[in-house]
Amino acid sequence: MRPDSEAALAEMIRSADGPLAIRGGGTRGFSTGGTVLETGGLSGVSLYEPGALTLVAGAGTPLSEIEAVLAAENQRLAFEPMDHRGVMGTTGEPTLGGVMAANVSGPRRIQGGAARDYALGVRFVDGAGTIVSNGGRVMKNVTGYDLVKLMCGAYGTLGVLTEVSLKVLPVPETSGTLMLRDLTAQDAVEVMSRALGSPWEITGASHCAKIIDDRPVTALRVEGFEDSVNYRLQQLKTLFADRGVDMEIAPQDMSDWFWDGVRNAGKFSEAEGDVWRVSCKPSDGPGLDAAAGAEECFTDWGGGLIWFRMAPGTDLRARLGSFDGHATLVRASEETRATPGVFQPEAPGVARLSAGLRARFDPRGILNRGLMGPVMAGEPA
Amino acid sequence: MEMPIPDPAILARKSRVVERLSAVLPRDAVISDLSETRAYECDALTAYRCPPMVAVLPSSTAEVSDVLRICHEEGVPVVPRGSGTSLAGGALPTADSVILGVARMNDVLETDYPNRTIRVQTGRTNLSVTGAVEENGFFYAPDPSSQLACAIAGNIAMNSGGAHCLKYGVTTNNLMGVTMVMMDGEVVEIGGAHMDSGGLDLLGLICGSEGQLGVVTEATLRILPKPEGARPVLMGFDDNEVAGACVSDIIKAGVLPVAIEFMDRPCIEATEAFAQAGYPMCEALLIVEVEGSEAEIDHQLALIMEIARRHNPVELRESKSADESARIWLGRKSAFGAMGQINDYMCLDGTIPVSELPFVLRRIGEMSEKFGLKVGNVFHAGDGNMHPLILFDANKPGDLELCEEFGAEILKLCVEAGGCLTGEHGVGIEKRDLMNYQYAPEDLEAQMAVKDVFDPQWLLNPAKVFPLASSEARRALSVAAE
Structure with missing residues (x-):
C-alpha cells in the first residue's frame, strides 16, 4: 500500500484487516510482518522559512531532498541523523518520517539535542484511522500535551507520521577536531567529560580504540566562526597538555571522515556480527565496556553512547546487567531480534504505561505489531 | 472562568480524608x-x-505516594502545586480538592559534574x-522570569522556558529523568542520567502535562x-516591521544569539518612566x-551590528562592559514592573x-483601539514567543472581563497567524476554553486518551488544559465511579 494523501492513508488504516508494516525508505532493514505500508507518497517540503529556522515536510520526504533544500540557504538538520544504509547493508533513501519516528540523532546530540528536540509539530494517523495534529511550527509551544515527543521514538507503533515541522539551524562557518592519541577508555571518558564541562562548546566527543591506525583516538569537535574554532581548539590543547599524550588538530578531510564514521557507525559496515547501541551515564561506560566482552566498540556522546559489535546471538543485556540506561539492538538476525529483542524491557510500571498508550492509540495492535512491546492478548493473529 | 461544581459527597468526607x-x-x-x-x-x-x-506538604516521595493512594481510594481530586507562580491558573484548587504542595521537598540529591547532571527534589x-x-562553573539553563521563586x-x-531558550532550549530539552508518583500511589522511574529513551518517550510526554499525569x-x-x-547590543528602530526583518536577517546570517528580546513603544515609554535605563524613544x-x-563576542556583535546598520537603526549601542550590559538589560527586566506601575x-x-510579527503587531494595535485598552509588547523575538501586556483597572467593573475578551482575541490571532496559544506559561484554566481554536476535537481526544492511561479517574489537576465541555464525559465518569 502506498497512500498519496493523509486522507487516503487514514482510509487504508481504517479498513485494514491485519497488521501493517510501516516503511519509509526501508533503510533500517527490517519489517514487522503484515501488509507493507509505504509512506513515500506523503512527500515534499510544504514550508520553509530560513529566517524563522522552520521547515515543514511530508513524512515520506527523502532526507536528501530536505538536506538539499536547507543547504541552498546554508542551513541544516542540526541533530546529524545517522544513515543506516552502510551498517545495515540496505539501499533506498532515508525519509524524514523514519528518522523522526526512531528519534535518530548523531554526534551533535551531545550539545544540540536529539531529533525529538528539533521536532516542532507532527501530523499522524493513529491505529484507528483518526488524523491527529499536535504541536505546530513555532519554536515555543506548550499548548496541551506534547504528543510530538511521544511520536518521536514510537517507531510508528502509535500512529503513522504524515507530516513533521522542524527547527533547523544555520551551518557554522567551519569546524575543527582535536585528536588525542593513546588514551585508555577510562582516561578518554575523563577527557571528554572535562572538555564537555568546559565553556568551549564541544559538538562531538568520541573515542575509538582503532580507527585511523592501531592507536586509540579521542576526538573533540568544535564548530563556529573560524577564529573562534581555532581559539577553542588551542584552549582544549592547553587544557589537556598535562595528559602527556600526542595531540593534533585533524586536517579537515580527516575530521569530516571521522565524524561521518561515528555518525553512521561506519566502522561496523564491513564487519560481521550483531550491532548494539547502548545509552548510558558516560562514567559507567568503561565498566559496561568491560562487561560486554564485545568484538569491537566505540563511543559517541562523550561516552554516553556506546556502539558494540557482538558475536551473533549474544544477549548483551544479560552481560551488562542492570545500569542507568538501555541497550537497543540495531543489527541482528531475525531470531536475535525476537529474543533478546530490539528494545530494553521496561520496568513493570513503565511497561504498563507504554502498553496502555499503545492500546489507546492502536486498539487493534496493527501498527508495526510487536516491535516495541508484546502483542496484547485478544489481538487477532 | 467556570469551574466544576464541587462534589458534595467529597466535601462530606472531609473529616475522614483529613484523618x-x-x-x-x-x-x-x-x-x-x-x-x-x-x-x-x-x-x-x-x-x-x-x-x-x-492542603498537604509532604517531605518525601514515600509521603507523596501515601497521599495519592489515600486520595485515590477516597476519590478526591488532587491539585499539585510547586511555588504557585503559574500565570495560567495551573495550581488553582477546586473546593473539593487536596492541594499537594512540594515546597518542603527542596534538597539537592546528587551533583555529578563529570556526567553534567544534578538530581533534585522538585520543590x-x-x-x-x-x-x-555555579561555584563549579555550571548552570541550569531554563530561566523563566519567576526563577527566584518558581519550583x-x-x-x-x-x-517552562525563559529568555535564553533560543540557544539552550526549554525545560523538556534539559530534563533527563524523573521519579513520578502515579495517582494510585505507584512510584515510577523514567529516564535517568543517560540520554534519550529506550522505549516510548514518556519523559517528553510528562514534561508540559501540567501535573495531570502524575506528581514528579x-x-x-x-x-x-x-x-x-x-554581552548584549541594543538597537532601536522607527518601525516594527524593520525590527522584525532585522531579527530574521540576524538568524539567517548564522549567528545564534542566546537571546533576542523585543519591546514596542508603549513598553519603552513605560520602562523609561520607571527605570530610566536610557532607552531611545522609538517604535x-x-x-x-x-x-x-571576549574576542568571540566582539566578532559576533560586529556581525550583528553590520546587519542592523543595513536596517537604518535610530540607535545602536554595543555593551563594552558588565556595567553597560546591566544598563541595557535594566529596562527589559523592569518592563513588567513598569507596566504594573501604570495599571x-x-x-x-x-x-x-x-515572519508574522509585523502583521500581528499591527492587528494588536487595531484591537487595542477597538477595546479601548492599552497594550505593551515585550517578547522573545528569536522564537516568536510574545508577551503582550494588556493594561486594565481591576477596580473598574467590567474591565477585567473586557481585558480577558481582548486577550482571547489576541491569542486567537496568534493561532490564525500559524502560531499557538501559549509558548511557555501553559494552558491551565486561563486558556483551557480556547483550546478548540488550536485543536480539532480529534486532536484533543488524542491528548485526553493519554490522560486516560495515566489517570483513568481524572483526579489529577481537574478542570485544567481541556475545555470543560470536552472533558465533561470523563469527569462525570469519575464522579459516577465513587
Missing part, C-alpha cells in the same frame, strides 16, 4: 482549617481564587538549582558549563545577546512565526 492523611504525614503537614487553606486559594493568576478542601526553586552548581516541579509541569517528586536535570562571558527596540570569549495588567503568552 487518613494525618495518619501518614506529620501533624504540621496537613492543613484543613479554612483560615489556613486560604493561603493556597490561588497562584499568580490572582483573579481566580478558591480555597482547597485540604527546589529554579534559581537555586543554578545556585547549587522545578512547576517548570516540568509547564515545560525528583528530577535529573542537565547542567551546562557557564560561557566565558556574554521598536531589540536587545541581542551573544556569548563566548493592573494581564500578561499573555502566545507564539507566532517570526
